[in-house]
Amino acid sequence: MKRFSSWLQTVAFALVCGFAFAADPMLVVGHKNPDTDAIVSAIAVAHLKTQMGVTAVPIAQGQPTPETKYVLERFQLTAPPVQTTVAGRQVFLVDHSDYPQAPDDLTKAEIVGMVDHHKLGGLTTDKPIEAWVFPVGCSGTIIARMYAVADVPIPQSIAGGMLSAILSDTLMFKSPTTTPEDRTTAAKLAMLAGVDDIQALGMKIFEAKSQFKGISAMGLLKQDFKAFNMSGRKVGVAQLEMMDLGMVSPMKNDLRKAMGELKADGYHSVLLMLTDIMKEGTELHALSDDAGIVETALGAKLQSGSVWLPGVVSRKKQVIPGLEKAFK
């Protein structure tokens, strides 16, 4: 009798676990320090999957930035709940494809898919998954393709969010990451979203992006901070995009101090890109155990730890590849 009851308990436990797993919706999550693309892409993929019969919910690894808040309000979208653990769940990654930027317990979850437009980050899975990875300017552009392949209409609000993500990621099509598909997709999304003036929306987004008041230097530094493992060395690259570098002038000393605090956390190098969208260039600040490597990567000399890089606006395309190479 005891054996039977223990067997019954086991079966009941297995059933509960099984049902819990099956009933738990798939989680769709963007990278740490989420930007507009990470947040909106999670919302857009969760909606698409749910429409296709797989219940999915968006989550975020952090609060929306002022820019993202503006976009969510403008298009009446709800910020995904902040959740940083995914163990035991089915997970769909958006806007990243590497472990450092994913939830820390990702290895205890089941990756079922990903959308990304960055360099491949070395994820492994036990089973085949779906990966939509293309060298375009924004995950939103790829997700528009996914909706088209699945023949699912993009709701007006989500189209507005995806359009905003494209404008933000491509710096209003000025970034060298921009492809013709980003432009045509943005035009289609604008029609769906009822946006007549794409340029005007872009300016509003970049005004929101440039609102640094009331945020601490460390908060700014971490707002769009990405950590990389480069040949065994920990390298962090933050980026702040703004309409005018003057907006951040009073904070530069505090920002450099914050870089130092961050670097103490085992970093070989911490870089900060202060990108002027209008002048189309970046004032790059660096703290490094070996400034020579950074200078080789940039092809430029640092003076008092910083240098103006005309034409450089893309971390992914104009800064990271050089760093990867210099660190090899």
Next chain:
Amino acid sequence: MKRFSSWLQTVAFALVCGFAFAADPMLVVGHKNPDTDAIVSAIAVAHLKTQMGVTAVPIAQGQPTPETKYVLERFQLTAPPVQTTVAGRQVFLVDHSDYPQAPDDLTKAEIVGMVDHHKLGGLTTDKPIEAWVFPVGCSGTIIARMYAVADVPIPQSIAGGMLSAILSDTLMFKSPTTTPEDRTTAAKLAMLAGVDDIQALGMKIFEAKSQFKGISAMGLLKQDFKAFNMSGRKVGVAQLEMMDLGMVSPMKNDLRKAMGELKADGYHSVLLMLTDIMKEGTELHALSDDAGIVETALGAKLQSGSVWLPGVVSRKKQVIPGLEKAFK
């Protein structure tokens, strides 16, 4: 004058290197021990890329198997040249997404894209790439999608090759890896290729697959052998698919001896799947430092080192995931 001439040499050298790199066509390559999907996919993607304006050529990491030879002859396709080095070249991977199955010097090449339908294998890149990875039964199915997105017509001969790859990979739609898209794609490719009877083509392919005469036991073992790194342990899984297990009966002792020789090359476990396509099951043979792990993975007891697994026909879907889990 000396300085000028050395500068001139440097410029000339840079120009030669630059032009050489630009003029070298992109290489499209399938996995080691290429099967029909690996060979045909390389041909199909190279054609597509060339049509899209990027000159590309297919290569292979080995000679075609008897099955692939039959397919190439039937559809008047040319076997890609065997080439195992890719250093300094742009490379597009087909039918795999991991370093062990890729050319050994892949890290010295530039990965620009990949097509795969297997588990993600942990590749990293310095730049964003295009990755077409979907959980379907065959890379050919994904490549048909690529042609559709690019709006490039599939030539009759290549359509025949892709159809054959789908029939081979899905065991004529009997494998659990088969998806509805594999079936509809096969039907479309059959029309393009002028194949009236898909079943008859499938039988011809599997007859060719089952031609083991004149091949050594080691040759058979390596014909479709995949090596995996499972939590630091080297695990190899070979598979032979045939119409009737009787075809391989006289060779079983030699096959087990060959497994032993192969295992001596640092393997923790070497498995051989003898898959009966008609009976839809696999006689699995195992040599392992820890047979218990293999038994846990299979959910079955080995007797004299082998076991009949009814319903098991897919290495990828029915054997590898269990092994990955058991080795964790």
